Amino acid sequence: MRGESNRAVLVGIVLTDLMFSHKSYGESFYIIQLGIDRKSGYRDEIKVIISERLIWDLYINIGDCLQVEGQVRTYNEETEGHSKLNIVVFARTITYLEEELPHENNISLTGFLCKLPIRRTSPLGRELCDLMLAVNRMYNKSDYIPCIAWGRNATYAGSLEVGTRLSIVGRIQSREYKKRDADGNVISKIAYEVSILKIEE
Incomplete structure (x- = not known):
């Protein structure tokens, strides 16, 4: 378990269109949901935050299979007077897979x-x-x-x-x-x- 203190590797299917999330230091970030199937048949639906730099030459569509490497990130969001902890995977690299590979969630x-x-x-x-x-x-x-x-x-x-x-x-x-x-x-x-x-x- 040596190496990075926070590493996520996901392979799954895009479930939502790309939506604008936020801007930071002039850089735009977008969010998608990735569906990752378990062996039990249950599907985890994980939010992935993606910088515009990673997708300027990619067209991401619902149903595409992606490999995402990045980190688990958390932030608090105020909704209706309550603070809610949001958990996402912040993408460092994205690979578009031509065919659907076995799903991964590590x-x-x-x-x-x-x-x-x-x-x-x-x-x-x-x-x-x-x-x-x-x-x-x-x-x-x-x-x-x-x-x-x-x-x-x-x-x-x-x-x-x-x-x-x-x-x-x-x-x-x-x-x-x-x-x-x-x-x-x-x-x-x-x-x-x-x-x-x-x-x-």
Whole structure:
């Protein structure tokens, strides 16, 4: 697990048209959703941020197969008076694939545990543990990345202390869940997190 502290490699299908996201230092950034199929048949829908520099000579269409290499990034967005943590993959390189290859979703992170782990049990009785990993990047910035461990990894992660340095290998996933709003209405929301396959101090 040596090398970069934050690396994402994705292969999947473009699900949305390119949409303008934001401008930074005169450079425009765009967002797409990439659909990545799991072996179980479930499809993760991951947001990818792309600089105009990477796509000036590419025509990206819905249904195209892309390979994206980059980093997991997080930022807070204010919506309706609430702060929401957004999780995206910030693309460093994009490769247009002529034919659809097997889908890939590989995330490698090294960072510090910045909150106490929360152990819980899923509705199906599986042991889970929620972690928040602070991963440093340049210019004294950090990304705060929610991660989830399962089974034996959850038991191990549940005993860790804040400040522990961890290396994690896993995949970024999207998960739909139901929540009641202030008026009692049930609404569907999507959570993004890194599902841990391997964890070590």
